[in-house]
Amino acid sequence: MSHSPHIAVIGGGAAGFFAAITAKTVNPQARVAIYEKAGKVLAKVGISGGGRCNLTNSFEEIKDLKNAYPRGHKLIKRLFKSFDHRDTYRWFETHGVALTTQDDQCVFPVSQDSQSVIDCLTREAHKRGVRVLLHHSIQSVEKETDGKLLVHFKAGSRYPSIKSSSRQAARQKPTD
Numbered sequence: 128m129s130h131s132p133h134i135a136v137i138g139g140g141a142a143g144f145f146a147a148i149t150a151k152t153v154n155p156q157a158r159v160a161i162y163e164k165a166g167k168v169l170a171k172v173g174i175s176g177g178g179r180c181n182l183t184n185s186f187e188e189i190k191d192l193k194n195a196y197p198r199g200h201k202l203i204k205r206l207f208k209s210f211d212h213r214d215t216y217r218w219f220e221t222h223g224v225a226l227t228t229q230d231d232q233c234v235f236p237v238s239q240d241s242q243s244v245i246d247c248l249t250r251e252a253h254k255r256g257v258r259v260l261l262h263h264s265i266q267s268v269e270k271e272t273d274g275k276l277l278v279h280f281k282a283g284s285r286y287p288s289i290k291s292s293s294r295q296a297a298r299q300k301p302t303d
């Protein structure tokens with residue numbers, strides 16, 4: 128019997144895909160699945176930046192995060208300690224998306240097409256063996272007394288519920 132961890136990522140948006148790719152990169156033995164309620168993934172990335180996807184900013188002209196992000200500057204500062212705009216830039220270029228920085232310091236794919244970003248994220252997920260399950264809507268996540276999480280799907284989804292082995296991420300045990 129396999130003891131590799133099962134990791135369920137809820138939502139196939141940019142965050143879910145990046146989390147799933149990272150989980151599989153850090154732990155290639157893990158079985159990682161993205162559960163997406165809609166019939167397609169990365170829909171918002173497709174329309175982001177007017178269809179061009181403004182991936183990040185050079186931050187050359189941003190001297191104080193507080194002015195640029197009045198409500199989220201503390202969170203961004205903390206997140207940037209582990210993965211900042213330079214890491215983002217490097218990650219996408221390393222994974223096949225050539226980037227360009229406009230005069231206003233906004234960063235876009237050279238292709239000027241958000242599809243390049245969608246293709247990159249889906250390709251990298253697929254390459255690592257991340258499973259993507261569409262039409263799987265999570266209804267609730269219940270914390271059990273032993274610290275495990277029980278994930279319930281909405282009616283019509285393939286799995287009525289899955290049991291997790293972690294309090295931090297919903298780790299799943301699908302039946303197939």
Ligand SMILES: Cc1cc2nc3c(=O)[nH]c(=O)nc-3n(C[C@H](O)[C@H](O)[C@H](O)COP(=O)(O)OP(=O)(O)OC[C@H]3O[C@@H](n4cnc5c(N)ncnc54)[C@H](O)[C@@H]3O)c2cc1C
Nearest residue numbers: 138139140141142143162163164171175176180181264265
């Ligand atoms: C018009 C527009 C333009 C934008 N332009 C930019 C831009 O240029 N640059 C930029 O950085 N950001 C832009 N944004 C913001 C950008 O879309 C978000 O930052 C980014 O897409 C958020 O990604 P996410 O994964 O957090 O959320 P989402 O993209 O919203 O993904 C969440 C996913 O989870 C799924 N989901 C939700 N609930 C459940 C559930 N119960 N069970 C299973 N699945 C579920 C949803 O269907 C969705 O696919 C733009 C947003 C809009 C609306």
